[in-house]
Amino acid sequence: MTRPTPLLSVRDLRIDINTMDGVLKAVRGVDLDIHPGKTLGLVGESGCGKSLTSKAILGINPPNCKASGSIQFNSAAGSWDLLALKPGAAEIRGIRGRRISMIFQEPMTAFSPLYTIGNQISEILLLHVTRDKRVARAMAIDILGRVGIASPEKRIDQYPHEYSGGMLQRAMIAMAIVCKPELLIADEPTTALDVTIQAQILQIMQELQQEFGMAIFFITHDMGTIASMCDEVAVMYLGQIVENGPVRQIFSQPLHPYTRGLLASIPRMGMDAEERLASIKGQVPVPIGLPDTCGFYPRCPLAEEAVCLQAPVPLLEIEPGHFARCFKAKAKGGQDE
Numbered sequence: 001m002t003r004p005t006p007l008l009s010v011r012d013l014r015i016d017i018n019t020m021d022g023v024l025k026a027v028r029g030v031d032l033d034i035h036p037g038k039t040l041g042l043v044g045e046s047g048c049g050k051s052l053t054s055k056a057i058l059g060i061n062p063p064n065c066k067a068s069g070s071i072q073f074n075s076a077a078g079s080w081d082l083l084a085l086k087p088g089a090a091e092i093r094g095i096r097g098r099r100i101s102m103i104f105q106e107p108m109t110a111f112s113p114l115y116t117i118g119n120q121i122s123e124i125l126l127l128h129v130t131r132d133k134r135v136a137r138a139m140a141i142d143i144l145g146r147v148g149i150a151s152p153e154k155r156i157d158q159y160p161h162e163y164s165g166g167m168l169q170r171a172m173i174a175m176a177i178v179c180k181p182e183l184l185i186a187d188e189p190t191t192a193l194d195v196t197i198q199a200q201i202l203q204i205m206q207e208l209q210q211e212f213g214m215a216i217f218f219i220t221h222d223m224g225t226i227a228s229m230c231d232e233v234a235v236m237y238l239g240q241i242v243e244n245g246p247v248r249q250i251f252s253q254p255l256h257p258y259t260r261g262l263l264a265s266i267p268r269m270g271m272d273a274e275e276r277l278a279s280i281k282g283q284v285p286v287p288i289g290l291p292d293t294c295g296f297y298p299r300c301p302l303a304e305e306a307v308c309l310q311a312p313v314p315l316l317e318i319e320p321g322h323f324a325r326c327f328k329a330k331a332k333g334g335q336d337e
C-alpha cells in the first residue's frame, strides 16, 4: 500500500528541561506521522510528555524546554521544519492559528476575558483571511453556528464569562478552525467536561473534519475516546512511543503491557473506581536520571530482568504497520493473558 506524504512528520523529538534536580528528559526520541485528513491519537497517563510533544509543533513550550530533532510540516503552502524556525519568525506566525491550530482542556487559556468572543474570532480572520470587518463578523457568526451555538448573531457580542463551559469549548473549536487549518491539535479537549457534553464536542470535531478535511492530532489520557475518534494511535509512556499502529489493531491485539493496562482502565458497566485505578500499578516516575532500558519495567506485569533489562528496547514492527517497544511483545502474539 502506498501512503501519501505525511502532513506532519516528527522525527527523534527530544525535550530536555533543566530543573533543580537535574535534567528532566520529558520527551525521549519520539517519531510520529500525521496524514492529511486523518486523526492520530496520542494516549498515555498524565506526565508522559504528551503536551510538551504537541506544543513543540507550534513552538509554544516555555524557554527552559530544549527541543531537538525535526518536525517536518508539509503544508499546501510549503514545507518547513517547524523546529528549525526561529520563535516569532514570519513563517511560524503564518502557520500558527492559520495552518495549524490548537485547542486545549481549558478554554479560558484561549480567550481573553476582556474582549467579546466575536472580536477574538474576527481578529484571527483579519490577520489571516480578510481585511473586511463585516466579512470577518459574518464568518465568525457562521462558524459559531456550525459548532452548535444557538443564536450566534447574539452570542457573538458576548464575553467569555457569559458562556457556559461547554459553550466556551465550542467557541474555542470555532476559533481554532475558522481559518480552515490543515492540522488541528486537540490536547485533552474534553477532559474537563461532563460525559454528555464530551460526546457532543467529539462529534462536532468529527463533523468539522469531514467538512473541512483537516487532520487532527488528538491527545488524551483516556483510551475510551480514542476508539471513536482516531485512525491511528500512538501510545506514549515516559517520553517514548511504546506502541503505535492503526486503531483497529491496537484495540484488537494490543501488544505492549502498558497499552493493555490503559485498555483495561476504560470504564465499563459494573466496574468500580478502585478496579479501574488498579489496572496499572504504581505511578509515572519523574524522568530524571532514568536508565535507557525499558521505562515501564518497574510497573510491568510481565517484567523479567534477564529479558527486559539487557538493552534499550527499540520500537519493533510486530505485525505490518503495528509497532511495540517490548522484548516480550512478539512471543505473546494473539494470546490472551
Ligand SMILES: Nc1ncnc2c1ncn2[C@@H]1O[C@H](COP(=O)(O)OP(=O)(O)O)[C@@H](O)[C@H]1O
Binding pocket: 017, 019, 024, 026, 044, 045, 046, 047, 048, 049, 050, 051, 052, 053, 062, 286, 287
Ligand atoms: N515547564 C516545565 N518545567 C518542569 N517540568 C515540566 C514542565 N513541563 C512539563 N514538565 C514535566 O515533563 C513531563 C511531561 O509533561 P507533559 O508533557 O505536560 O505531560 P502530559 O501532557 O502527558 O501530562 C512531566 O514529568 C512534567 O512534570
Ligand SMILES: [Mg+2]
Binding pocket: 050, 051, 052, 187, 188
Ligand atoms: Mg498534558
